[in-house]
Amino acid sequence: MTDKPLLNRRSVLKMGAGAAALPLFNINHAWSQDVTFDGQAFDAGGAVLRLGEWGGQWGELVQKYLIADFQKEFNCKVEYDSSWPWFPKFVAGGPQKPPLDITNWNVPEMTKTAKAGDYFLPVEDVVSSIPNGKNLWPFATANGIGVVWAYNQYGYAYRTDLANPPPASFKDLWKTEFAGKRGTYITSNGLQMDFFVTACSLFGKDQYDLEAGYQAMRDLMPAKISDFTGNMQTLMERGEVVVAVATDSDPMQARDRGAPFGLWYWTEKQPILSQVYTISRYSEPMQKKLALALVDRTLTPDFIGNMGREFYLRPTISNAVLPDNLVKSGIVNTADSVKDYWTPDWNAYIDNEEDIVETVNEIFAS
Secondary structure: OOOOOOOOHHHHHHHOOOHHHOOHHHHHOHHHOOOOOOOOOOOOOOOEEEEEOOOHHHHHHHHHHHHHHHHHHHOOEEEEEOOOOOHHHHHHHOOOOOOOOEEEEOHHHHHHHHHHOOOEOOHHHHHHOOHHHHHEOHHHHOOOOOEEEEEEEEEEEEEOOOOOOOOOOHHHHHOHHHOOOEEEEOOOOHHHHHHHHHHHHHHOOOOOOHHHHHHHHHHHOOOEEEOOHHHHHHHHHOOOOOEEEEEOHHHHHHHHOOOOEEEEEOOOOOOEEEEEEEEEOOOOHHHHHHHHHHHHHHOOHHHHHHHHHHHOOEEOEOOOOOOHHHHHOOOOOOHHHHOOOOOOOHHHHHHOHHHHHHHHHHHHHO
């Protein structure tokens, strides 16, 4: 077709699922304007960009390695909100009154929010609107909602002096010798969510086989159930846990400090713990342009390299330069090394979340 369409692709997407609920004249509202970022700094005139990010040391280093220079470069102020969770904040005001312009998520909560309303710019529009989007590996957008800018891979952390032999398959956590000394997490922790859907898949027909997952959790007991990774690491250091569900960052850091920690990556299924940015669809054009610029600046070798050195995070861009700590751990960043990553169907998990949480909590409490 050679005729120019009346509406461009982004305009059609903006009319999307939420259009029926909007008066027709709202299509000309400021938020509906196409916004892109060409990679060049611009003067935002002191505009405020509301960013949802993690707190603590993470927040301090994001400020150091990204935000401080970004505010100067674009003449803006980044309002840093670390009071997670984000879901209640978004649904309280609805899609057209976003509490944040750009938000860093774990995938399950992000999916839950996306299912609740038309909150986010389409991920393909974000990627196509920033120069560094071209460097992303395909898995970085496989969730269909946001842009994965960094990640860690799942596996088992184990004590090299106490786990003999160490785990060599996903199902090895269920070995009799690890009873009472194996560890996983409470149901609200993303590590347990990924562990559960992987167990459903490998003990059952697929990730949707919840009964197989429930039986796997029953068979896992007795086990130590922790609320967060720092506590699990303490249990491992004391020898109370010998093998535990983990992402690669914690055991690699412990090993580099001289602790007797090893790591075995899950091979049968390879989910990842993602850091994912979304941009709010109904933010004002200046805030959306700043948000695009922030995502673009995040997808740079310098920033991801700094965060990798500090937190053992792995990059999602093909042109990244891995820091020495990751190289020493055998990490590579090639098309072949990332081709088998698995993104679970989190929509299905959210649809069944109430039953999963209630059932698994009962199992863990028994």
